[in-house]
Amino acid sequence: MTTIYDISKATGFSPTTVSKALNNYPDVSEKTKQIILKKANEMGYIPNSHARILTTKKSWTIGVLFDEKLNVGIKHPFFSAILESFKKNVEMKGYDLLFISKDIGGDKITYLDHCKIRGVDGVLIITSDPNNEQIQELINSDFPCVLVDNESRKASSVHSDDTMGCYLAVKHLYSLGHRKIAHIYGSRDTFAGDLRYIAFLEALKELNLEIRDDYLVDGGYFTYEGGFSAMSKLLELEDLPTAVFAAGDLMAVGAISAIKEKGLRVPEDISIIGYDDLDICRYITPKLTTIKQNTDLIGENAADILINAIDKKNTRTSVIVPVELVIRDSCKSLK
Template identity: 80%
Template sequence: MTTIYDISKATGFSPTTVSKALNNYPDVSEKTKQIILKKASEMGYIPNSHARILTTKKSWTIGILFDEKLNIGIKHPFFNAIIESFKKNVEMKGYDLLFISKDIGKNPITYLDHCKIRGVDGVIIITSDPKNEQIQEIINSDFPCVLVDNESDVASSVYSDNLRGCYLAVEYLYSLGHRKIAHIYGSQETFAGKIRYEGFINALEKLNLEKIDEYLVDGGYFSFDGGYRAMKKILEIDDRPTAVFVSGDLMAFGAINAAKEEGLRIPEDISIIGYDDLEMCRYFTPRLTTIRQNTELIGEQAANILIDAIDKKIARTSVIVPVELIIRDSCKSLI
């Protein structure tokens, strides 16, 4: 079995430096860490978890708290992609992952209690309801945590530039000659739904477009069915819009199906643009034009922020991740 002394001999660094690098101590340079970690991987080094826990006073485990209204859980393609990126980045630093629930066996406990019982070093929080009492308990405690796709005044957070994304979507439709633009928005109880609704209204104002109340339809919690029902309402409007900006790709897929059921062609009869850039966007018919959220970078930033909070006791940090307009086939020029 490979030991730290074998790695020390192979790299030329002292056993102490090797040990510190393997345990992610901050007083070892990143360049040195990468050399040691690469050699350790090549040599098949397997750390002694018990010794590492005793040495570092950490469990080397991070909790994932997933709490959302649709009960889709990890199957949700947007959050699944973020968790995959987060997983990859924390595993590179030597951490395992544990999903956090409110119940252990038949004994209901809070999320914070579960984190403490399991001894996790920190927790990533993905929730559609950050005002939930149990979520607030963690956020307002001194337990290391980071919120994803949410904003907080007291806890660290990582989320996309929603306001910019909304402007990019509406401005693109405007550049194609659309002036009657509807919006299927997500639940105002969610951070994304609320801020994207505001972003849509701000974009209308910047482009001197009229806000038409009939064109604003609630799609609920970003589901396919919610988008389908919202689009049915839009298609009942006498002065029908020429384009619809949908606050999430799953809702956009539902909206497209609703339009097709009414005999409409996308984009010949009505243009639709989504938000997220889920992998299935490129395979759906028509291929969906959308705003891309960089799930890889969101997961990476969340991992870095949380590990810094655990290791360096760094206080609240908020990161806004850039977005990008992805043009495909679901929008038509009227010019």
């Protein structure tokens, strides 16, 4: 097996310089680093993980924690897309991922204890309840943490500009001549659900549109079934909305199904706009107009923030990622 001493002999650099280059130390020039890395690759060098930990004082492992009420975890396309981006960016810096649970070997333990046992360098947290006692314990610990699709006064966070996203959705419908706009909102005990609900109402006020309680329907935890059920309630009204803004794409798809089942058409009878820009938006009929969340940028920012925190290069940081309106076929002009 190739060692740093073999690479040292082949390149002419000292073992110390080789070790620093392989561990990305800043006091080694880029030219020297590239020579050493190229030779290490040619010689099939595989770093010893224990030696690397002793040298860098890191485990080179990042914990990933899912604790949310949707009970879908990474099966949800939004979360899986963020995680894929996060994974790609931390792997480029030499880190592995480890999923954090409350169970090791059949023994129930806290998230913080799991992180201590596994010796992770930092934690990516995806949770619908950052005030959860165990989440708070982790946030208040010495482990660098970053929250995704959420906010906290104590931890760094990355989430989309939901306020602007809701305004863009309502403004688009308004520009098409819609004045009777309903909202299928995500459960308000989630960060996104509550923020988008409030932002929707603010957008109506800004455009001097009437706020009707019967046009506000809880779609639950952003599921197809929740959207279908909420839309079914709206379809029972005598005065139907001309347009519906759903706070998630899966709810929007459920709403479209409920409308079709009622014998109505989208967008001819009711326009629908969603939120997320999941892949499914391009394949359903009609193709869904929606607000695009930039999952690549969310994952990239979360990776940068967390790695910088691990390297003690930053303090608490909050990043709000821009969104954009994606116009397809599910909204009709009334003009």
